[in-house]
Amino acid sequence: MQVPLKVNGKAVxxxxxxxxxxxxxxxxxxxxxxxxxxxxxxxxxxxxxxxxGRAVKSCNMLLAQASGAEITxxxxxxxxxxxxxxxxxxxxxxxGLQCGFCTPGMVMSAVDLCQRRPDASEAEVREMLEGxxxxxxxxxxxxxxxxxxxxxxxx
Amino acid sequence: xxxxxxxxxxHIGEPVRRKEDYRFLTGAGQYTDDIVPEGTTHAVxxxxxxAHARINSVDKSAALAAPGVIGVFDGQDVAADxxxxxxxGWLITSTDGTPMKEPAHPILAxxxxxxxxxxxxxxxxxxxxxxxxxxxxxNVDYEPLPAVVDVRDARQAGASAxxxxxxxxxxxxWAIGDKAQVDAAFAGAAHVTRLDLTNNRLVPNAMEPRAxxxxxxxxxDEYTLTVANQNPHVERLLxxxxxxxxxxxxxxxxxxxVGGGFGSKIYLYAEDVCLTWASKKLNRPIKWxxxxxxxxxxxxxxxxxxxxxxxxxxxxxxxLALKVHTDANLGAxxxxxxxxxPTILYxxxxxxxxxxxxxxxEVDAWFTNTTPVDAxxxxxxxxxxxxxxxxxxxxxxxxxxxxDELRRRNFITSFPYQTPVALQYxxxxxxxxxxxxxxxxxxxxxxxxxxxxxxxxxxxxxxYSSYIEACGLAPSNIAGALGARxxxxxxxxxxVHPTGSVTVFTGSHSHGQxxxxxxxxxxxxxxxxxxxxxxxxxxxxxxxxxxxxxxxxRSISVGGAAIxxxxxxxxxxAKKIAAHLMEASDADVDFANGEFTVRGTDKKVTFxxxxxxxxxxHNYPLDKLEPGLNETAFYDPTNxxxxxxxxxxxxxxxxxxxxxxxxxxxxxxxxxxxxxxxIVEGQVHGGLVQGIGQALLExxxxxxxTGQLVTGSFMDYTMPRADxxxxxxxxxxxxxxxxxxxxxxxxxxxGAIGSPPAVINAVLDALAPLxxxxxxxxxxxxxxxxxxxxxxx
Numbered sequence: 025m026q027v028p029l030k031v032n033g034k035a036v037x038x039x040x041x042x043x044x045x046x047x048x049x050x051x052x053x054x055x056x057x058x059x060x061x062x063x064x065x066x067x068x069x070x071x072x073x074x075x076x077g078r079a080v081k082s083c084n085m086l087l088a089q090a091s092g093a094e095i096t097x098x099x100x101x102x103x104x105x106x107x108x109x110x111x112x113x114x115x116x117x118x119x120g121l122q123c124g125f126c127t128p129g130m131v132m133s134a135v136d137l138c139q140r141r142p143d144a145s146e147a148e149v150r151e152m153l154e155g156x157x158x159x160x161x162x163x164x165x166x167x168x169x170x171x172x173x174x175x176x177x178x179x
Numbered sequence: 180x181x182x183x184x185x186x187x188x189x190h191i192g193e194p195v196r197r198k199e200d201y202r203f204l205t206g207a208g209q210y211t212d213d214i215v216p217e218g219t220t221h222a223v224x225x226x227x228x229x230a231h232a233r234i235n236s237v238d239k240s241a242a243l244a245a246p247g248v249i250g251v252f253d254g255q256d257v258a259a260d261x262x263x264x265x266x267x268g269w270l271i272t273s274t275d276g277t278p279m280k281e282p283a284h285p286i287l288a289x290x291x292x293x294x295x296x297x298x299x300x301x302x303x304x305x306x307x308x309x310x311x312x313x314x315x316x317x318n319v320d321y322e323p324l325p326a327v328v329d330v331r332d333a334r335q336a337g338a339s340a341x342x343x344x345x346x347x348x349x350x351x352x353w354a355i356g357d358k359a360q361v362d363a364a365f366a367g368a369a370h371v372t373r374l375d376l377t378n379n380r381l382v383p384n385a386m387e388p389r390a391x392x393x394x395x396x397x398x399x400d401e402y403t404l405t406v407a408n409q410n411p412h413v414e415r416l417l418x419x420x421x422x423x424x425x426x427x428x429x430x431x432x433x434x435x436x437v438g439g440g441f442g443s444k445i446y447l448y449a450e451d452v453c454l455t456w457a458s459k460k461l462n463r464p465i466k467w468x469x470x471x472x473x474x475x476x477x478x479x480x481x482x483x484x485x486x487x488x489x490x491x492x493x494x495x496x497x498x499l500a501l502k503v504h505t506d507a508n509l510g511a512x513x514x515x516x517x518x519x520x521p522t523i524l525y526x527x528x529x530x531x532x533x534x535x536x537x538x539x540x541e542v543d544a545w546f547t548n549t550t551p552v553d554a555x556x557x558x559x560x561x562x563x564x565x566x567x568x569x570x571x572x573x574x575x576x577x578x579x580x581x582x583d584e585l586r587r588r589n590f591i592t593s594f595p596y597q598t599p600v601a602l603q604y605x606x607x608x609x610x611x612x613x614x615x616x617x618x619x620x621x622x623x624x625x626x627x628x629x630x631x632x633x634x635x636x637x638x639x640x641x642x643y644s645s646y647i648e649a650c651g652l653a654p655s656n657i658a659g660a661l662g663a664r665x666x667x668x669x670x671x672x673x674x675v676h677p678t679g680s681v682t683v684f685t686g687s688h689s690h691g692q693x694x695x696x697x698x699x700x701x702x703x704x705x706x707x708x709x710x711x712x713x714x715x716x717x718x719x720x721x722x723x724x725x726x727x728x729x730x731x732x733r734s735i736s737v738g739g740a741a742i743x744x745x746x747x748x749x750x751x752x753a754k755k756i757a758a759h760l761m762e763a764s765d766a767d768v769d770f771a772n773g774e775f776t777v778r779g780t781d782k783k784v785t786f787x788x789x790x791x792x793x794x795x796x797h798n799y800p801l802d803k804l805e806p807g808l809n810e811t812a813f814y815d816p817t818n819x820x821x822x823x824x825x826x827x828x829x830x831x832x833x834x835x836x837x838x839x840x841x842x843x844x845x846x847x848x849x850x851x852x853x854x855x856x857x858i859v860e861g862q863v864h865g866g867l868v869q870g871i872g873q874a875l876l877e878x879x880x881x882x883x884x885t886g887q888l889v890t891g892s893f894m895d896y897t898m899p900r901a902d903x904x905x906x907x908x909x910x911x912x913x914x915x916x917x918x919x920x921x922x923x924x925x926x927x928x929x930g931a932i933g934s935p936p937a938v939i940n941a942v943l944d945a946l947a948p949l950x951x952x953x954x955x956x957x958x959x960x961x962x963x964x965x966x967x968x969x970x971x972x
Binding site for chain 2: 051056058060061062063064065067068070097098099101102106108112115116117121122123124125126127131146147149150151153154156157158159160161162163164165167
């Protein structure tokens with residue numbers, strides 16, 4: 025099965041079996057290993073990517089469903105010269121990551137969240153991050169980073 | 180250099196942003212599953228669906244004939260190749276002098292499966308899908324046997340035996356303290372408080388599931404094991420010397436970026452050995468990545484204690500003696516450090532922060548048909564703290580005293596302090612922690628908040644916990660006397676490059692803790708560099724000389740101390756080189772802020788000049804000194820470190836629904852010297868969420884009849900999420916550790932240790948007006964509601 029996609033701004037065609045998950049296409053076929061798999065029940069959100077600008081769990085949809093879509097993964101978020109996206113920079117500044125495993129999904133969710141709700145309060149950020157699990161940070165600095173990243177994205 | 184001088188150096192105490200973050204934030208981290216060696220094959224494990232079963236036969240023929248399959252292995256293949264079982268690293272001797280029961284722990288089951296998820300066979304195929312499909316074709320003839328999963332069942336006479344070697348399921352009986360003195364103290368007590376409690380079983384659930392790549396190079400006869408692991412040298416030592424009988428120099432263990440551990444990645448697991456062994460047999464790289472459902476079954480679990488405690492007090496509320504009995508569930512086999520957790524890491528902490536003159540603790544450890552239980556964030560110390568801080572608050576309520584007042588009356592105030600249960604605390608200031616916590620938590624405003632809650636129909640409660648932990652594991656001689664089968668030192672190598680930048684090789688491993696930054700701050704501070712000029716290498720036995728790894732909040736206090744010792748050697752040699760360059764006597768040379776000076780003169784050379792001279796030794800005392808500037812040190816601590824603090828939790832409970840909401844949480848910790856406060860606070864936040872998670876959300880449940888794991892996925896096991904918590908209020912007290920050169924105590928586990936009793940005490944305080952006196956973790960809405968209903972009845 026040939027599936028055309030635009031991934032991180034580049035047009036690609038993935039040749040994969042029909043039951044291939046989007047996350048498998050990204051990790052195994054395109055070798056974009058920044059998108060992680062942390063569970064098997066679509067609970068942890070480590071595999072979150074942007075699909076046509078909206079955060080989706082890439083473990084929970086087929087590659088075929090993404091045909092023709094524009095996908096942004098964590099690898100596609102920073103500028104071409106390597107400068108971090110304001111949300112990535114906020115995570116670093118606020119110590120919003122420890123082991124780094126949930127981080128790509130967390131950052132992608134945060135970018136989507138702030139695009140939709142640029143003025144979200146701390147409580148709203150906590151509620152909207154329900155779909156992303158982190159076992160290291162206790163969430164406090166992630167929430168701080170998202171609030172700070174949202175402000176930076178508006179600027 | 181002494182700890183007080185160290186604390187004053189530049190970069191110490193600075194919230195330096197992490198050096199490791201860029202790669203993690205851009206998707207460039209390299210976790211084991213991200214690595215795909217050329218020609219990689221894939222392994223899938225066939226796991227027992229039964230909690231206990233005889234394995235009459237394993238028919239591999241259909242699987243072997245399946246597309247893409249290149250190997251299928253079972254227990255008979257393991258036995259034929261004489262691959263040993265997984266060793267236990269800590270020998271506990273029973274009170275009657277007999278050694279603990281230590282049944283074999285085969286890497287693929289031999290004759291019996293002993294828990295749901297026990298590894299029975301391994302299928303290796305060209306693709307993961309082929310391996311999965313073929314695993315379905317392995318035909319295992321199981322004969323189910325009765326199972327025991329709860330210690331209350333395992334200890335019953337006539338219970339089904341997990342192992343023939345332990346027909347009564349008893350692994351050991353261990354005790355510490357003077358029972359006769361304790362009994363005498365109880366006889367004269369004015370008041371005795373009694374408590375029965377359960378410390379609920381937990382699943383660690385690091386976000387990165389375990390993953391392994393086994394590789395063998397026929398040309399060099401060398402193995403490379405890439406594995407999500409917290410201590411690669413220990414992994415190699417156990418794998419080579421105790422299981423496979425391989426020479427260590429032929430095995431390289433790499434633990435690359437590791438996505439959290441919390442203890443669960445300390446251990447040598449069967450999968451690690453199976454892949455290493457089969458990579459040679461098949462002469463192909465083999466990868467296995469654990470699925471989450473498989474992780475629930477196969478990662479070592481935590482906690483699972485059932486205890487009875489009694490506290491004797493005099494008429495003024497002074498503690499006279501504490502008596503504890505604990506039944507500990509070890510699971511089906513002895514995992515690497517499992518036996519030390521309910522003994523050495525638990526009972527020795529039961530003096531807590533208090534001057535209780537007599538403590539006696541008895542522990543019975545049992546085999547059950549469950550996943551092995553081992554150290555999980557805190558390891559024994561959370562269990563001790565939960566028991567002690569629950570009974571202290573209960574005693575306060577029984578005596579009509581405020582929770583903090585009873586604690587104050589019993590705090591240790593003079594150091595060093597020898598507890599009745601083996602430990603000697605070097606330093607601390609427990610009153611200062613409690614006072615600061617009371618202030619930060621605005622305890623003075625509690626009654627007003629309680630009244631406000633009441634107007635909304637909610638019950639508000641406040642709970643205290645004053646914890647202590649023993650970290651910085653551990654003095655090897657003491658650990659050895661207590662049954663450890665390995666040393667517990669750490670190793671550090673400091674390599675100064677010709678241009679003055681530095682690479683450090685440490686045996687500590689970072690899987691989220693930020694060693695690449697904190698350790699760089701230590702080196703930069705000592706040598707007058709910036710943290711950017713220092714790189715930290717860890718997690719590779721091929722690059723790091725040796726190491727005991729990361730667990731027990733030991734990295735900075737033991738691993739950091741080893742680096743400090745290596746830096747002492749670097750500084751001593753560099754001074755000699757500088758003295759030569761400045762034509763001065765070694766004894767007249769001082770080193771500070773990256774410059775060597777000659778006392779009483781204006782002569783100076785920089786650290787960079789000395790480094791260059793060491794590698795371009797044209798003007799150099801070659802007759803007295805070797806060129807180069809590269810030093811290694813091993814550091815064995817002389818005592819544990821004793822982080823301590825007071826946590827205060829405030830909850831609101833809805834009596835109609837049983838829903839508990841944590842409204843405020845204050846944590847004041849004494850970690851001694853803090854090198855990077857940003858990282859330290861991050862560690863506390865994470866620990867608090869795991870501890871509050873245990874108290875309110877998380878619970879690993881087995882069906883008591885069938886032994887099936889009921890909470891086997893993120894759909895069934897309640898993981899803490901962002902909206903379960905308020906922002907935490909943190910504070911610090913600093914009494915520097917007196918037994919290591921940094922003055923540090925360790926901060927990785929405190930949050931998980933101190934918080935569970937603070938939460939449950941708060942819930943009980945809230946429910947007191949309804950007559951609820953007891954509650955086990957997790958205080959889920961269902962449990963709280965039931966407790967309210969039974970109190971009404």
